């Protein structure tokens with residue numbers, strides 16, 4: 397786990413984020429707002445004064461908090477939803493979380509971490525046409541709709557890469573099936589291939605599909 401990831405995925409928007417599992421030792425925060433995380437929650441400091449004048453923080457060269465940041469009144473525990481965002485969600489959780497919840501969390505994490513420019517580029521490259529079935533979903537006379545799926549999901553636990561060779565342009569139906577690992581990706585049977593897709597990422601997806609079908 398690391399501070400930058402948590403800061404991003406929880407949309408805290410701190411300028412400096414640090415993580416330590418038990419919350420008892422950190423380097424000093426250098427930029428504000430700043431945030432300290434431990435494994436169960438976090439502490440935000442809006443500005444330098446709030447940080448350096450805090451009665452319970454001994455900040456010399458490094459920061460020591462005897463009973464951990466969880467002992468401080470401003471400490472916030474991760475909510476259940478935040479927990480889900482942090483760990484991402486694996487298709488193995490589907491039975492616990494339900495299909496809709498799984499798709500919602502996957503997409504929330506994805507939309508926070510992805511580069512929209514790459515997504516737009518891929519949709520344009522395929523002219524909003526699903527690479528799996530060839531559907532080009534019309535929204536109006538000259539507007540079409542497609543989605544981009546990250547083959548290895550962004551965020552925990554997979555930490556897929558936000559790059560074109562980890563992406564595929566699909567229709568909403570196929571996007572749901574891919575998110576839930578309901579169908580394998582067979583590169584040879586794709587309707588259209590105009591960019592390079594990593595076969596490692598496809599293998600990763602297909603292994604999960606296979607694993608789930610046996611579960």
Ligand SMILES: [Zn+2]
Nearest residue numbers: 526529567570
């Ligand atoms: Zn499709």
